Amino acid sequence: ATTGSDGVTxxxxxxxxxxxxxxxxxxxxxxxxxWRFPAEAGANGGGAFVLFYIFxxxxxxxxxxxxETLIGRHGQASAPESVRKIAAESGKxxxxxxxxxxxxxxxxxxxxxxxxxxxxxxxxxxxxxxxLVATGLTGGAFEGRPAEDVEALLPGLFGNAGLMVGLHAxxxxxxxxxxxxxxxxxxxxxxxxxxxxxxxxxLAITIYGAFTGAFSEAVAYLFTFDASKLTGPVMxxxxxxxxxxxxxxxxxxxxxxxxxxxxxxxxxxSGIIAGADTAVALIAGxxxxxxxxxxxxxxxxxxxxxxxxxxxxxxxxxxxxxVGLLFFVMVFFAALTSSVSLMEAPTAWLKEKANLxxxxxxxxxxxxxxxxxxxxxLSFNTMSDxxxxxxxxxxxxxxxFDVLDTVTSKILMPVGAILTAVFVGWIAERRLIDSENGLSxxxxxxxxxxxxxxxxxxxxxxxxxxxxxxIL
Ligand code: PHE
Numbered sequence: 001a002t003t004g005s006d007g008v009t010x011x012x013x014x015x016x017x018x019x020x021x022x023x024x025x026x027x028x029x030x031x032x033x034x035w036r037f038p039a040e041a042g043a044n045g046g047g048a049f050v051l052f053y054i055f056x057x058x059x060x061x062x063x064x065x066x067x068e069t070l071i072g073r074h075g076q077a078s079a080p081e082s083v084r085k086i087a088a089e090s091g092k093x094x095x096x097x098x099x100x101x102x103x104x105x106x107x108x109x110x111x112x113x114x115x116x117x118x119x120x121x122x123x124x125x126x127x128x129x130x131x132l133v134a135t136g137l138t139g140g141a142f143e144g145r146p147a148e149d150v151e152a153l154l155p156g157l158f159g160n161a162g163l164m165v166g167l168h169a170x171x172x173x174x175x176x177x178x179x180x181x182x183x184x185x186x187x188x189x190x191x192x193x194x195x196x197x198x199x200x201x202x203l204a205i206t207i208y209g210a211f212t213g214a215f216s217e218a219v220a221y222l223f224t225f226d227a228s229k230l231t232g233p234v235m236x237x238x239x240x241x242x243x244x245x246x247x248x249x250x251x252x253x254x255x256x257x258x259x260x261x262x263x264x265x266x267x268x269x270s271g272i273i274a275g276a277d278t279a280v281a282l283i284a285g286x287x288x289x290x291x292x293x294x295x296x297x298x299x300x301x302x303x304x305x306x307x308x309x310x311x312x313x314x315x316x317x318x319x320x321x322x323v324g325l326l327f328f329v330m331v332f333f334a335a336l337t338s339s340v341s342l343m344e345a346p347t348a349w350l351k352e353k354a355n356l357x358x359x360x361x362x363x364x365x366x367x368x369x370x371x372x373x374x375x376x377x378l379s380f381n382t383m384s385d386x387x388x389x390x391x392x393x394x395x396x397x398x399x400x401f402d403v404l405d406t407v408t409s410k411i412l413m414p415v416g417a418i419l420t421a422v423f424v425g426w427i428a429e430r431r432l433i434d435s436e437n438g439l440s441x442x443x444x445x446x447x448x449x450x451x452x453x454x455x456x457x458x459x460x461x462x463x464x465x466x467x468x469x470x471i472l
Contacts, residue, residue: 011076012183013259019188020260021269024069026191026337027252028277029198031117032245034331035306037281038288040241042299046221048229049238050285056242057278060458063450064248064417066270067424070436071100072257073266078349079103079251082258083423090429099419103251106412107345108365110250112372113404114342115175118335119167119377120307121328123157128314128325140320147295147312154307158380168377172370175339179347180362183259187340194333201330202280205323209287209313218289221299222282236466239459240409245277247341249413249420255345265438267447306331343369376401394467410466418459425452 014020041049075082079100087096128141135143142150157163178186243249260266288306291313292299301309314324343365351361379386379399389395389403398406424433425448439447465472 017264022195023191024273025276026195027247027341029280030334030338033281034284038305039302044234045229047224051225053238056239061242061246062274068253069257069266072254073260078352079254103416104349106250111342112369113376115172116168116377118171121332124328132321141314141324150311151308161381164377176366179343180359198333214293215290217293232465232469235462243413244409249416251345252341267438421451421455
């Protein structure tokens with residue numbers, strides 16, 4: 001085994017190829033697929049967004065995913081340190097590590113607001129569990145109560161600042177517990193137990209849901225391409241969603257790549273990760289929108305889709321309380337395997353940089369992210385008028401929670417991806433890249449073309465037209 005940064009203790013790592021795949025799929029599949037994807041698709045008009053999103057995953061996300069895991073595996077260290085090593089080996093400036101420092105910062109920010117939504121998921125687990133106890137197994141959820149009551153659950157939670165902050169703290173504390181235990185006995189443990197459970201529940205609920213909703217209407221909504229709807233902001237939202245969902249641009253996949261053994265083919269595993277993530281997002285859309293349409297609800301309900309529309313759907317289903325409970329337990333599993341990866345990126349960096357033990361480094365990251373997350377949680381209630389960047393069009397009307405989301409998905413992630421593409425495509429030595437990417441022949445040339453030309457160029461254009469739509 002290789003040794004860690006102190007040169008003595010063995011370096012942490014995944015115990016097998018499948019452990020890496022489960023952990024990386026676990027990082028990718030999360031609230032981004034189940035909650036953010038339907039919300040973004042609905043807010044951005046459906047089909048055009050979805051098809052452009054798929055385009056972004058294949059031609060931008062996938063090559064960047066391979067680039068990130070490759071940097072991590074070659075560097076075998078925290079993300080900035082891995083970039084620095086590759087730059088040094090290629091005879092280039094060590095300042096390239098800034099690209100990964102942005103990433104680590106981005107992961108920290110996402111962690112802070114991700115755990116707020118994780119808290120909402122815990123709340124719904126509790127709500128459905130108590131409903132199951134109260135109304136029994138066979139009937140629908142919240143039997144005999146009007147749909148408005150079910151819809152009011154989320155605003156009810158938002159109005160209770162103490163509960164919001166408490167649940168946020170609980171979710172981040174659970175994340176802390178697993179990350180502080182280390183890569184193989186904490187992070188890998190979560191992934192190997194929870195991801196199979198997630199996929200089992202996901203399949204069961206989707207099959208069940210496919211028989212109960214307005215399926216064809218949902219398919220038409222999600223896959224009809226209307227070119228006139230593809231505006232700059234919609235494109236930026238789609239690229240941001242692709243990065244968010246694939247865990248890219250925030251050093252997370254670099255960090256996980258550093259724990260991968262030499263025997264793993266990174267191109268193959270990147271394909272599996274991106275394929276699984278996209279499949280889950282699309283299936284989640286196909287599970288949620290039929291219910292929305294069947295219940296006559298609006299598809300642009302945003303964050304409320306998963307937390308309000310879906311529970312209304314569970315109302316009219318046989319076994320609704322049970323299905324609802326299983327659904328939110330499943331989302332909790334998916335969210336936890338993502339939040340551990342968000343916490344691991346800054347933790348690995350701090351641990352290495354300050355030469356701290358893992359538990360201490362994890363604790364510092366947790367406390368700092370929890371505090372930032374409190375501001376995000378309060379932006380739904382006591383601090384809703386606080387719009388720190390409201391004077392900029394991109395952040396118009398946004399409270400702290402939305403600002404953190406926009407800063408990461410629409411700025412840090414695409415910029416991080418541009419820098420990563422340039423670094424791998426132009427700065428790092430070819431020989432070194434060739435030995436890591438697991439590709440050969442035309443496929444390798446195509447990947448290099450994407451990383452060198454298409455990704456930086458397309459992302460720059462999308463950023464510009466997304467932030468300044470009046471240019472078009
Ligand atoms: N991809 C995760 C999700 O979809 C979120 C995430 C983003 C995780 C960035 C790690 C890094 O829920």
